[in-house]
Amino acid sequence: MTRTDTHDQAEDSGPGGYAAARLRLLTERARSGPPRRSALAGLTDDWLAGLFAAGAPGARGVSLVAVGGYGRAELSPRSDLDLLLLHDGSAPEAVSALADRLWYPVWDLGLALDHSVRTPAEARRTAGEDLKVQLGLLDARHLAGDLGLTTALRTTVLADWRNQAPERLPALRELCEERAGRQGELQYLLEPDLKEARGGLRDATALRAVAASWLADAPREGLAEARRRLLDVRDALHLATGRATDRLALQEQDQVAAALGLLDADALLRQVYEAARVIAYAGDVTWREVGRVLRSRSVRPRLRKPASERGDFVRRALVGDGRTLGGGKRATERSPLAEGVVEQDGEVVLARAARPDRDPVLPLRAAAAAAQAGLPLNLHAVRRMAAGARALPSPWPAEARQQLLTLLGSGRPTVEVWEALEAEGLISLLLPDWDRVRCRPQRNAVHLWTVDRHLVETAVRASAFTRRVSRPDLLLVAALLHDIGKGWPGDHAVAGEVIARDVAARIGFDADDVTVIATLVRHHLLLVETATRRDLDDPATVRSVAGAVGSPGTLELLHALTEADALATGPAAWSSWRASLVADLVERVSAVLAGQAPPDPEEAAPTAQHERLALEAVATGAPVLSLRAQTEPPAEPSEDPEPMGVELIVAVPDQPGVLPAVAGVLAMHRLTVRTAELRSLDLPAGVDGSVLLLDWRVAAEYGSLPQAARLRADLVRALDGSLDVSGRLAERDAAYPRRRGVVAPPPRVAVAPAASRHATVIEVRAQDAPGLLFRIGRALEDAAVRVRSAHVSTLGANAVDVFYVTQEQGVPLPGEEAVAVARKLEEALRA
Secondary structure, X not given: OOHHHHHHHHHHXXXXXXXXXXXXXXXXXXXXXXXXXXXXXXXXXXXXXXXXXXXXXXXXXXXXXXXXXXXXXXXXXXXXXEXXXXXOOOOHHHHHHHHHHXXXXXXXXXXXXXXXXXXXXXXXXXXXXXXXXXXXXXXXXXXXXXXXXXXXXXXXXXXXHHHOHHHHHHHHHHHHHHHHHHHOEOXXXXXXXXXXXXXXXXXXXXXXXXXXXXXXXXXXXXXXXXHHHHHHHHHHHHHHHOOOOOEOOHHHHHHHHXXXXXXXXXXXXXXXXHHHHHHHHHHHHHHHHXXXXXXXXXXXXXXXXXXXXXXXXXXXHHHOOXXXXXXXXXXOOEEEEEOOEEEXXXXXXXXOOXXXXXXXXXXXXXXXXXXXXXXXXXXXXXXXXXXXXXXXXXXXXXXXXXXXHHHHOOOOHHHHHHHHHHHOOHHHHHOHHHHHOOOOOOOOOOOOOOHHHHHHHHHHHHHOOHHHXXXXXXXXXXXXXXXXXXXXXXOHHHXXXXXXXXXXXXXXXXXXXXXXXXXXXXXXXXXXXXXXXXXXXXXXXXXXXXXXXXXXXXXXXXHHHHHHHHHHHOHHHOOHHHHXXXXXXXXXXXXXXXXXXXXXXXXXOOOHHHHHHHHHHHHHOOXXXXXXXXXXXXXXXXXXXXXXXXXXXXXXXXXXXXXXXXXXXXXXXXXXXXXXXXXXXXXXXXXXXXXXXXXXXXXXXXXXXXXXXXXXXXXXXXXXXXXXXXXXXXXXXXXXXXXXXXXXXXXXXXXXXXXXXXXXXXXXXXXXOOOHHHHXXXXXHHOOOEEEEEXXXXXXXXXXXXXXXXXXXXXXXXXXXXXXXXXXXXXXHHO
């Protein structure tokens, strides 16, 4: 259907004709993207022009103007119509009647409308008071009526914008930064707002406004294409949801990806992230240039020198000391930073004699110098290096390796410098494997970043630990490469080991160092997973880690890498509790690597508190418990101790159902279990009966801890059957509002082979939910196995719980019985 066809139908049939033509246009599969947006704007233009002509035939002194996104002819299927009815003030009653004739048909069709009725003076005054109104008027486009009125307003608004740019642009930048702080960065969010997040459509519009000021201009390469991609995604999102939404929710991503002809939701997010990265980088460069121009305008030019001093002035200008120019104008100062690299105007640029085509190390040297100085790389310098860059030889020369290490070890400034190199393709030239992780999403709420940014962030975190390891160079490279395997199928640690071995050799490390880096990448999750999911008192646990690590030096590096990786993941991935568990494991493994044998777990003796609680439980015939806060010593004497959770000790006369009863009561009181140890306690001679001792670490989900007396009372009722724990948890779960979301994968239960000589280790992976440990405990109770210890780990929505179980006699389960228990537990969790 041509624009003429839709125009005729819209005019012939009135609003109904427009609605039908609009529907046909939006359902045409052959037309999408910019052609459809343009056609939709044209169709709407014709319809509104027809309404205007019918309401004000031959009217003068009044015009209809499209502003904002409609003014740019960027109409998505559910976009607002931003309209201004402009008039000269001579006939207010007629204008009011015309407004009704325009607005009501729009509302009758259910279209969103943002409208105003103003004279040019009112429009100008409102723009001066409201920056958002002024931005909308910069895209004003005439639709109908008095063209001269619209043209005059456009000219005036543009002139005002350019004249007021020194005051308005800082306000616009502040608006962008405030929005970014509120909405986050589009290039890292799993459910991003395509319009409001940093790097989104609002920022692209802001860059157009900066260009319209004539004060600075954004880098043009790739910017229009990035904007087009985000608009295409928004179009598909509007059609998929039938709503005017800019948030790309998880449940809509597969449908949007299919509508755009993409493989899956990951491919969609990667495309969105790529576009956002282009816009965000262009914004960084543009706002730096705005700041530079405004600073230069604020510096008063020097007065001309007296004639007696003019000769010396000319000599300095000719020598080029960078301080003055002819006429008293201050020259640009250029301070050397490294070979071929200088600082100028607060940026790192290339020296005049630099030859990127003959100096393959120059990009790394410039990047390292910029990061060390805490300065941004100049856009034109990066593009000049990219234009003349060539691949480094393999292995790299020693200088290249040292410059990479300097860049990685520079801390927070590394991020901005790395992004500048990546924007122009230099990172892919240096590290070809980087393309597989570039902008790759991580569908885990724990992760704050895409894979590539997480790797850089890990190197930034690792740079703070370089003083505590003997080989900081190996730590930094391993940090940069530890997740490089996420771009390949299969276990990313296994794939990453192969890639890291190749990259480390190419960078120029010797065979021994290459082996250490590959080992760090292969086992970068070993310490935290073992510490949080295995029994550290079991000698098999410590020996297995020692065998994988191999040497004290590698263990030292792996400890630092583990912490850097967790800190770079997000706040949920690291805590004082996790840090203490990892440190405990490292200490035990260090002892084994030094030749000491790990102590037998059966040798651990109960404490005096354990015995006291056990005797009280026997005497009363009921459970007794103790709650005690656990803290970590502060890093500085002036700081308060950091909370690590609460130690809960429960002594119960031996009876069935203890584990599910305790787990259920804790879930009812909104207490999260971190670790759980259970064992039978031998009582002193002369005391009859046996006692189960539970030594757990718990934390409150929110709010304060419940009183111990309340916990004990509910536990007594749970054990005697008067408290329906299962029903109470089901009621609480039913009270939560049901929201659409991604369907969680089914739980998986497996037996960990050869994990312990003293017990069978069963690992449960499931969606975290209130009462999960209660359900697991009940299923294990039904399977007639004893739980010796439990190690609970939750990352985001995923729970990984590990249980050490034995037969009643305290020995591991036979192989077939262990598999059968795991299968029954999985069936119970899936029910």
